[in-house]
Amino acid sequence: MSSFSIEICLAVIGVLLVAFDAFATSLSRKVVPALAIGAVALLLVLLLGGHGNPPALPEFAKSFYAVDSLAYFYKVFAMVTTLGVLIIAWESDSVVAHYSSSQGIHTRIGEFYALPLIVCAGMMWMASAKDLVSVFVPLELVTVSFYVLVAYTRRSGNALEAGVKYLILGALSTGILVYGIAWVYGVTGSMTFEGIAAAVKNPHINSTALLFGTALLLAGLGFKVGAAPFHIWIPDVYQGAPTPVTAFLSVGSKAAGFVVLTRTVTAFLTEGSVIGPQVRTALLVAAGLTIAIGSLAAITQTNLKRLFAYSSISHAGFLVLALACGSSQRLGISSGGIVALYLATYLPMTLLGFLLLAVLRSQGVGEELKDLTGLSKRSPGLAFALTAAMASLAGLPLTAGFFGKMLVFVAAVDQGYYAAVVVAVIGAAAGFYYYFRPILAVYSTGENDGAKLTWSPVAKGTASLLIACIVILGVYPRLLQFVLNPVPVAVAGK
Amino acid sequence: MSPLEIVILLPLLAAALIGAGLPAKLVGRVAALANLIVVIGLWLQFPGATADGSLVFKMSRQILDNPSISFAVGADGMSLILALLTTIVTVAAIWQIVDKPAIYYVSSLMISAGALGAFLTTDVFFIYSFHELALIPTLLMIALHGQGDATERRKVAWKTTVYLGVGSLVLLAGLVALVLNFSEGGKLTFDLTALLAVAKNAPLAAGTQAWIFFVLLLGFGTLVSLFPMHSWAAPAYATAPTPVAMLHSGVLKKFGLYGLIRIALPLLPLGAKAEWVQQAMLWMLLGNIIIIGLVTIHQTKLDSMLGNSSVMHMGYIFLGIAAGSELALRGAVLLMFAHGVSIALLFALCGKMRNQLGSLEFSKLGGLAKNAPFMTVIFGFAAFASIGLPGLANFPGELMVFAGAFDSRVAGLTEGLQPIHWATIVALWGVVMSAVYMLRAYRSLFFGAATAGHFIRDPDGEQRLPLLLLTAVLVVVGFRPGLLIDLLDFTLNTAKAAGL
Structure with missing residues (x-):
């Protein structure tokens, strides 16, 4: 099955599930999650099975739809993330249902499982986007679905606040993005990345107007991936949104933003680009700011979910830094490859973190660091899993999280961006502090030495799998070699 | 599978088994002993110093193709000596754990595995990575099970x-710069042997070598508590639970020195000899010896005195590295071994005293020799070794370092005494300072009038064994340093290779 049809299937199943949930009553609450998880799992198997077959694209799609290895990687990434998010949603079902129902009325939260499928279809499409229009349409599909998901637990004040903030800033960033697209089209006369890459080499192009358009475009995308100075919305939205949605935003939405950013930046930084140096400087400054703000602000956080939010900002900074460094012909390593590898290692550790958060939450444990004390006594398994997630997020060697950071260091030192290296060192060092604080809390003994905690077999199995990913990728990253050195990013698709 | 892989993985496996619920004491002791036996076996089998500096017990598994990274193990004399040190101290440290939760065993085994991995792998990536294994166990052990009140020990932790995190990240930046600079025109490789080959055929420009060496010096130096990045070490050792203090000060800290000798010196021979780098290094190591020496003299408690003395003694080893001659480097490695054993022994005794006495202040204690003759004798051996008395392991090491440093000479500089000679002359006063604080502590703790309210008993038979083991090692190596230094061959590292 080609990826194109899989995306259509996902969207259609998503819509059908919403309809099913609206009409079937008592059954639906039990069946919809299972249907959603089953559908994503099945389609993921089909996608993986179809790798290598010549994609049967309809003729009309060929002009805007790329089928390169970059797109394939991000499609698999989106589906795996969606699967993980649905499992996290299942774990936090009771919490979400509690906060989304009107008092005393039995609620169904079928949409909560159906919408992620539609988001997934959008993210997969974004991975293939070859021109700015096919970037914009799926991006809006994703963003609008997230407007619903973020504010889904409507009886929680935090969630409503998060929903409003996300709606306003999301809409604003969309406006900026469209405006930027219009300017870029006006200057270059092209919507496709291929055409833009060709146009920016023209020395007679109006570079001021082009720069203006590019700046707007990058600002719009900066909102989506949470790069400074467009990161302000992240802490509040991440903290207020239901945990599965936060996980989705933090992993899926960020990755989708980065695949677009990879293609955009690659186009604007082509060899001989008239605005290359300016774009590079802007990205470097943004990366440095993002790492610094994310890491330094994380130090003082006492809420685990908010900590994850700042951690996500800091990781975005490292990713932008990788993009700013560009590809090294000499070493045969592309910046897109580093970003993809970073995200591939970011996925298991972040999903694991949010899964544990959901498990803890469903057991009545709070999200504050002080609520975690004594956890190692209450559940050694949970304590160990949290340690693994945090160690990997901190980028400790022999865990998956180290490779991405190390490759960013390699790229930055290779380009001679020593100021960026210094900022990255400070950011990573701060990470040792704020990621280790939860570990210390978990193994401390305190007043919370309460009853033993239990977790469901599904959660336990998923967590074990994610820990295995973290450790195996940490000591045998060869499994991700194909991600790191793919066929060069297809700006100029066939 | 190389036996070295077993040595590295065994403690990790034991830690995992203990984490899974197996009896901690049994598994921990068996793993530590088994590892010691294997390493002694390897030491007996070691073919002797090979002229071309080649490695034995080699094995390599590729884990990433581009950049090329492999889990490669291999040993030469230096790594074998340090592995021997690690396993000896690990046995002694594991034996110090009495009636403690399993996390003591898990942490000690993980620190041990980290050190062994760092010493026995030959890929820069893994040399770096294994050292970090100790980071979380150290934090947890100091913060949760350290001495003193909770706020204070958390602060220390x-x-x-x-400090260790920032140091290791600076180190990472330096190593990345190193690897990038040696991969001109090719793909990146982290394999130390391949890097050495490149360094021999196409050495870097002297200026580049100097600044990379300096970054590595800062990174490795922080991990070894080189002045002025030293301030974490003494409180950490004084606060840490006994086994962690023994392993950290005795073994893990040697990683930074090992890295400088193994990675920085052979790859960047001109960098180490650059004038400004030399001068910086000499000032820093004199800071360790003189300033920290004076600080040590002023300590009023045994644990903080030992912590500071451990920082101070790193200065001698740095002197050996700064000199860089074959004699000085051999002395430095021997001193690393000897210091590791003697400081571990001192911290073991310190832990036993703290458990029984509750206080370690010199002013409150005295006359312990009457009730604890065994500990008095053992403490004497450790203290005398630490001062550098002939017949104990530290003496030949220090002698070789001083002789090597005094003998080394930078061509083209002034005739007569060069900076390194002045530094050696000043550093010699450190020996006097060591004698002052060690002997004073010995006298005030064990002799004189006993103070009321503090009672101490000698450890029982089983607990005496590890102390006797460490003492025996100090004596045997003191009389036959050749057992270890004959394994060393630094001809490649030293001036000959650099063409100096």
């Missing part, structure tokens, strides 16, 4: 973690 965080300070240690942040």
Whole structure:
């Protein structure tokens, strides 16, 4: 099955599930999650099975739809993330249902499982986007679905606040993005990345107007991936949104933003680009700011979910830094490859973190660091899993999280961006502090030495799998070699 | 499978088994002993110093193709000596754990595995990575099970973690720069043997070598508590639970020195000899010896005195590295071994005294020899070794370092005494300072009038064994340093290779 049809299937199943949930009553609450998880799992198997077959694209799609290895990687990434998010949603079902129902009325939260499928279809499409229009349409599909998901637990004040903030800033960033697209089209006369890459080499192009358009475009995308100075919305939205949605935003939405950013930046930084140096400087400054703000602000956080939010900002900074460094012909390593590898290692550790958060939450444990004390006594398994997630997020060697950071260091030192290296060192060092604080809390003994905690077999199995990913990728990253050195990013698709 | 892989993985496996619920004491002791036996076996089998500096017990598994990274193990004399040190101290440290939770065993085994991995792998990536294994166990052990009140020990634990974290990241930046600079025109490789080959055929420009060496010096130096990045070490050792203090000060800290000798010196021979780098290094190591020496003299408690003395003694080993001659480097490695054994022994005794006495202040204690003759004798051996008395392991090491440093000479500089000679002359006063604080502590703790309210008993038979083991090692190596230094061959590292 080609990826194109899989995306259509996902969207259609998503819509059908919403309809099913609206009409079937008592059954639906039990069946919809299972249907959603089953559908994503099945389609993921089909996608993986179809790798290598010549994609049967309809003729009309060929002009805007790329089928390169970059797109394939991000499609698999989106589906795996969606699967993980649905499992996290299942774990936090009771919490979400509690906060989304009107008092005393039995609620169904079928949409909560159906919408992620539609988001997934959008993210997969974004991975293939070859021109700015096919970037914009799926991006809006994703963003609008997230407007619903973020504010889904409507009886929680935090969630409503998060929903409003996300709606306003999301809409604003969309406006900026469209405006930027219009300017870029006006200057270059092209919507496709291929055409833009060709146009920016023209020395007679109006570079001021082009720069203006590019700046707007990058600002719009900066909102989506949470790069400074467009990161302000992240802490509040991440903290207020239901945990599965936060996980989705933090992993899926960020990755989708980065695949677009990879293609955009690659186009604007082509060899001989008239605005290359300016774009590079802007990205470097943004990366440095993002790492610094994310890491330094994380130090003082006492809420685990908010900590994850700042951690996500800091990781975005490292990713932008990788993009700013560009590809090294000499070493045969592309910046897109580093970003993809970073995200591939970011996925298991972040999903694991949010899964544990959901498990803890469903057991009545709070999200504050002080609520975690004594956890190692209450559940050694949970304590160990949290340690693994945090160690990997901190980028400790022999865990998956180290490779991405190390490759960013390699790229930055290779380009001679020593100021960026210094900022990255400070950011990573701060990470040792704020990621280790939860570990210390978990193994401390305190007043919370309460009853033993239990977790469901599904959660336990998923967590074990994610820990295995973290450790195996940490000591045998060869499994991700194909991600790191793919066929060069297809700006100029066939 | 290479036996070295077993040596590295065994403690990790034991830690995992203990984490899974197996009896901690049994598994921990068996793993530590088994590892010691294997390493002694390897030491007996070691073919002797090979002229071309080649490695034995080699094995390599590729884990990433581009950049090329492999889990490669291999040993030469230096790594074998340090592995021997690690396993000896690990046995002694594991034996110090009495009636403690399993996390003591898990942490000690993980620190041990980290050190063994760092010493026995030959890929820069893994040399770096294994050292970090100790980071979380150290934090948890100091913060949760350290001495003193909770706020204070947490502060110490965080300070240690942040220092070690920043140091290791600076180190990472330096190593990345190193690897990038040696991969001109090719793909990146982290394999030390391949890097050495490149360094021999196409050495870097002297200026580049100097600044990379300096970054590595800062990174490795922080991990070894080189002045002025030393302030984490003494409180950390004084606060840490006994086994962690023994392993950290005795073994893990040697990683930074090992890295400088193994990675920085052979790859960047001109960098180490650059004038400004030499001068910086000499000032820093004199800071360790003189300033920290004076600080040590002023300590009023045994644990903080030992912590500071451990920082101070790193200065001698740095002197050996700064000199860089074959004699000085051999002395430095021997001193690393000897210091590791003697400081571990001192911290073991310190832990036993703390458990029984509750206080370690010199002014409050005295006359312990009457009730604890065994500990008095053992403490004497350790203290005399630490001062550098002939017949104990530290003496030949220090002698070789001083002789090597005094003998080394930078061509083209002034005739007569060069900076390194002046530094050696000043550093010699450190020996006097060691004698002052060690002998004073010995006298005030064990002799004189006993103070009321403090009672101490000698450890029982089983607990005496590890102390006797460490003492025996100090004596045997003191009389036959050849057992270890004959394994060393630094001809490649030293001036000959650099063409100096």
